[in-house]
Amino acid sequence: TDVLADTALEVIPDSVAVLPFANLNPDGENTLFALGLHDEVINQLTKIRSLNVIARNSVLTLVDQELPLPEIRRLLRVESVMTGTILFADSQARINLQLLDPTSGVSFWAGTYEADIGNLDAMLEIQSDIALHVAEALEAEIRQSEQALITSRPTESFEAYRYNLAARNAHYQQDYAMEWSLVKQALELDPNYVDAWLLFASLNTVLVGTPLPGMSSRDHFELGLQSAERSIELAPDNSQGYALKAVALGTSKDWEGVAEAVDTLLNMDTPLSELKYVSLLLLCLGDFDRAIEIYEANLITEPLNLYGRGFLMAALEMAGRREDAQREYLIGEELNPVWWGDTVNVFLALGRDDALRDIDDLVGISAELKALLHRVDEPEAVRSAVFAYLDKPDKISAEALFYSALAAHIGELEVSVQLLRESLQDVWTGLHWYWLPLFDEARQLDSFKQLLNESGLVDYWNQHGWPKVCRPLEEGFSCDWTAY
Incomplete structure (x- = not known):
């Protein structure tokens, strides 16, 4: 259609x-x-x-x-x-x-x-x-x-300007190592170059999940936060610096810092379309409706932001708007048949017990995992593969999340939470996946509640109010909410 x-x-x-x-x-x-x-x-x-x-x-x-x-x-x-x-x-x-x-x-x-x-x-x-x-x-x-x-x-240095242009071009080519080197040279030539600091902050925030060789997630987090703060120091009226600071703080579970940066953005009367960096943080906090509002505003001027549309699909599913989520998937398929929404749709389909689509088009996962997804209706084969993966010493974050989803799908809930923990790899913004209906039962486990406590979200909610996804009890809290 x-x-x-x-x-x-x-x-x-x-x-x-x-x-x-x-x-x-x-x-x-x-x-x-x-x-x-x-x-x-x-x-x-x-x-x-x-x-x-x-x-x-x-x-x-x-x-x-x-x-x-x-x-x-x-x-x-x-x-x-x-x-x-x-x-x-x-x-x-x-x-x-x-x-x-x-x-x-x-x-x-x-x-x-x-x-x-x-x-x-x-x-x-x-x-x-x-x-x-x-x-x-x-x-x-x-x-x-x-x-x-x-x-x-923007800068007094023509060479810094040229390096920053080349860095942006490398970014569009997804050559992040080259981009990192080029923008760093631009900043060495002009330490007051705001556009370069913003680019460096954005890049290092992305690289927290996939560090460059010789660097750690912590290295990229610190560089991302320092770069965002430097851009704010140089251009306090530029909203992008505060948005990037919020993202950096979210990866390290500083939710108070996230809330402070978001409040600053709102007080600056920042247009919704410019808040795209914080929408994922709002999903983590359980604020689905506000995240949806931002994603929809951003898609007006970025209609082919395929990551944004994919995350909008997830947010709509979390909010109980399944038909709208499906509509966004079909729009994404028309705009680009191979896109991030194919990955999101696997998680949505597993929660709906729907047939999986476009498995062979998924990027960033192994042929072995794709073969397993083709056999998702064979629970014993899936269970065997999930436990074999659980024993692997080194796991890739994206694949661990897929195995967590498969474990939840076949009812191995404790294993699902354990694999979710391993998929995070100290990047706490990945928690948002667990608000999907696929994980309704797993969210009620004590092991998930322990993970939420470790994430800092429970302390934040105690201070600022609880979202609909979880609620406080006389002793502890419950996450027995479901969208459907």
């Missing part, structure tokens, strides 16, 4: 998608400039809150499919599209841009810029000029503070 077509979603008001600029004479250096300019124009436009700017990854996913403009408009629900070309001659670049109505293809704004790509001042001036002219063409309201932010100079 074409869910997107059947839904007939309305166009997002004041929305624009910036397509990659065509590089008319590409080589290694020119390609990095073209990629960087596209990225920077999106970043500058995103600073204008009255605009809904489609995220880079969502745009690139559709462009890579070579879809026509009307189809891009349908999938992204945008009012306007920016296209452009770049022609290089030695150190000079001519940039031709236009804004189009994606339905008719008619241009309603065009601009031409000449740039010296070896001059930082010229580069920054062009980026801010493009953003301001586009906003004017779209009749967007620009606050004085936003205009000051757009025209401000």
Whole structure:
């Protein structure tokens, strides 16, 4: 079923998608400039809150499919599209841009810029000029503070700027080791470079779960937290620093610190779409409804944020909205047949006793585990494999979570909790999985309650109020809540 077509979603008001600029004479250096300019124009436009700017990854996913403009408009629900070309001659670049109505293809704004790509001042001036002219063409309201932010100079070092651009490109290629090295060099050249500190904070938070060779989860946690705090020190009005600090604190079960950072974000009147980093923390805390609200807001400008849509599926299932969860899965399947939602759907299907789908498309797990998932209706085979895995000395976090789910599915509840514990590997944000219906019975075990006590969530709830997933008793607490 074409869910997107059947839904007939309305166009997002004041929305624009910036397509990659065509590089008319590409080589290694020119390609990095073209990629960087596209990225920077999106970043500058995103600073204008009255605009809904489609995220880079969502745009690139559709462009890579070579879809026509009307189809891009349908999938992204945008009012306007920016296209452009770049022609290089030695150190000079001519940039031709236009804004189009994606339905008719008619241009309603065009601009031409000449740039010296070896001059930082010229580069920054062009980026801010493009953003301001586009906003004017779209009749967007620009606050004085936003205009000051757009025209401000992010760094005094052209080399640091280039390293940060290259680091962001490495991030999009998921080359995290290269990204780590490049952004670190940018910070060595300019220790006051806020954008680089934010990138370093985000990267190290991701790497807590999968550390780089020679580093530990603790190393990445400390670097992520230090980087977020440094960005806050340099730019206290930038909400992203507080969001990244909250995520770093959540991985180390500092829920008081998480709550403080989230309160700061709310007091800053941060748009919901910019709270995407904290939505997973809210799931851990049992606040499903607020997490759903954030995921849905984020998907307006990041419709192809496949991780966000997958986590939204999980949150909807936790909140007892199974039909909505299934709808999000079908939308994700239409947008990209191989995606994170395939993994989430395994956990949802096991809890529903539904047939598993797309097992062979799952990423990050072994062929052995995929073969076992194909035999999920053979409880003795599953039980034997689960206990064999339990005896393994070294476990991969993602696989341990799958085996925890399989153990719960066949009624080996104590084993399920033990494997959940091993899957966490000191990254406590993984606890959110256990609010899924699949784990309803396992949540009632004393071993799970002990794990919750160790996580710090019980102390936090005693101070700030209990969510619906658990409730205090005269002695201890119970987690006998179920969504269905």
